Amino acid sequence: MEQARGERARTVAESAQDHVDGERLRRAIAQLAAFGGREDGGVSRQTLTDIDLQARRHLVERARALGCEVRIDEAANLYFRRPGEQDLPPVLTGSHVDTQPVGGKLDGAYGVLAGLELVEALNDAKVRTARPVEVVCWTNEEGSRFGPGCMGSSAFVDPARLPAYRAAVDGDQVTFGEALDRALQQMADVPRRAMKQPLAGFVELHIEQGPVLERAGVALGVVTGIQSVRWYAVKARGVAAHAGTTPMEVRADAMAACIEVAHRLQAEAAKAAGSGLRLTLGRWVVSPNSINTIPGEVEFTVDARCVDEQVLARFDAGLRTIVAGHAWRGRMELQPLFARAPTRFPQAMLDVMAQACQRASRIAGKPSPIELTSGAFHDAMYLADHCPTAMIFVPSKDGLSHNAAEETAHEDLVLGARALAHAVGWLASA
Numbered sequence: 117m118e119q120a121r122g123e124r125a126r127t128v129a130e131s132a133q134d135h136v137d138g139e140r141l142r143r144a145i146a147q148l149a150a151f152g153g154r155e156d157g158g159v160s161r162q163t164l165t166d167i168d169l170q171a172r173r174h175l176v177e178r179a180r181a182l183g184c185e186v187r188i189d190e191a192a193n194l195y196f197r198r199p200g201e202q203d204l205p206p207v208l209t210g211s212h213v214d215t216q217p218v219g220g221k222l223d224g225a226y227g228v229l230a231g232l233e234l235v236e237a238l239n240d241a242k243v244r245t246a247r248p249v250e251v252v253c254w255t256n257e258e259g260s261r262f263g264p265g266c267m268g269s270s271a272f273v274d275p276a277r278l279p280a281y282r283a284a285v286d287g288d289q290v291t292f293g294e295a296l297d298r299a300l301q302q303m304a305d306v307p308r309r310a311m312k313q314p315l316a317g318f319v320e321l322h323i324e325q326g327p328v329l330e331r332a333g334v335a336l337g338v339v340t341g342i343q344s345v346r347w348y349a350v351k352a353r354g355v356a357a358h359a360g361t362t363p364m365e366v367r368a369d370a371m372a373a374c375i376e377v378a379h380r381l382q383a384e385a386a387k388a389a390g391s392g393l394r395l396t397l398g399r400w401v402v403s404p405n406s407i408n409t410i411p412g413e414v415e416f417t418v419d420a421r422c423v424d425e426q427v428l429a430r431f432d433a434g435l436r437t438i439v440a441g442h443a444w445r446g447r448m449e450l451q452p453l454f455a456r457a458p459t460r461f462p463q464a465m466l467d468v469m470a471q472a473c474q475r476a477s478r479i480a481g482k483p484s485p486i487e488l489t490s491g492a493f494h495d496a497m498y499l500a501d502h503c504p505t506a507m508i509f510v511p512s513k514d515g516l517s518h519n520a521a522e523e524t525a526h527e528d529l530v531l532g533a534r535a536l537a538h539a540v541g542w543l544a545s546a
């Protein structure tokens with residue numbers, strides 16, 4: 117019985133992999149990129165804008181043409197379902213189609229379109245899987261119009277998050293709730309389904325958005341997990357005063373204090389460089405931000421990431437000591453904003469991904485896949501709290517993403533789609 121199931125899973129997986137059509141995938145990527153496409157090759161398609169809604173409608177129509185049942189949930193996540201022989205919890209794949217204000221044509225979109233290519237491949241191969249296969253398009257992964265990111269996937273995993281998300285506002289004071297209701301209205305023909313439904317597994321195929329695979333000369337990466345992150349704000353309050361009349365020794369200069377703290381943090385990060393710690397002091401708010409006034413208040417953010425939670429715990433302790441111990445004439449405080457422990461994908465899922473990537477690479481005459489961790493957040497990070505989850509990466513040219521110049525060699529995109537088809541075909545049949 118066990119052996120027969122394994123044999124069948126292999127047949128389905130290999131058949132799905134072999135029926136992936138690279139030209140069809142190329143066309144699908146170009147078609148979707150036309151929604152919000154820019155002269156420079158980039159894409160502007162922020163979540164739930166008119167152009168995003170048009171792109172979603174395009175995907176719904178394509179999925180229906182492929183024979184999929186289309187459903188939508190309260191967070192406007194879209195699900196395209198290819199039924200299985202039995203009404204079991206499905207295997208889910210997909211990603212997001214929203215972009216940064218200026219993004220590329222692949223970030224997120226590639227994962228959704230490779231999912232639809234998998235449905236095409238299963239149709240062409242005339243294969244029925246035991247479980248349903250579903251392709252998902254998660255809402256607001258980027259978090260650039262409404263913060264935080266990954267709203268759709270994290271609300272799917274824990275629907276209690278949605279009410280707070282609905283209150284988030286964009287730059288025009290539109291709430292996420294209003295944008296969501298408009299999207300749901302436009303999709304009134306699509307039946308609703310509940311969030312937090314049981315899943316047999318989730319697989320997300322994505323561009324790496326970093327340089328590791330390109331440097332290694334490898335087309336496929338099995339992602340073992342997503343690194344841990346901690347966010348903070350450092351706030352300094354001194355006294356704003358005249359730049360020309362206030363002697364240096366009596367100043368309470370919030371900028372001078374923050375620069376010194378920032379230098380000490382960078383020195384800590386340099387000491388921990390071998391551990392893979394990444395430190396970014398990315399947002400600075402200076403008040404009154406005037407050329408001839410001593411800065412009275414300064415706030416800056418700290419983004420610290422590492423695959424090793426211990427390293428972040430040590431950095432956290434160092435940060436607290438540096439901020440609390442900084443002697444100057446003003447006050448300084450540290451506010452923790454967000455923390456996320458590292459995500460480790462289950463070994464059984466990594467084995468399924470490795471097998472899928474190895475066969476695709478071998479047939480294409482490419483080097484074997486390698487393992488790597490993800491430096492960026494993905495919807496898979498939240499899904500890992502809900503069901504067995506895994507990710508596959510393909511290389512990013514020059515490691516670039518969130519940029520119009522984002523690019524991946526087409527043959528690598530096809531290889532990634534073949535790996536995904538094998539992995540999902542296997543999981544839906546084993």
Ligand SMILES: [Zn+2]
Pocket residue numbers: 212223224257322
């Ligand atoms: Zn993405």
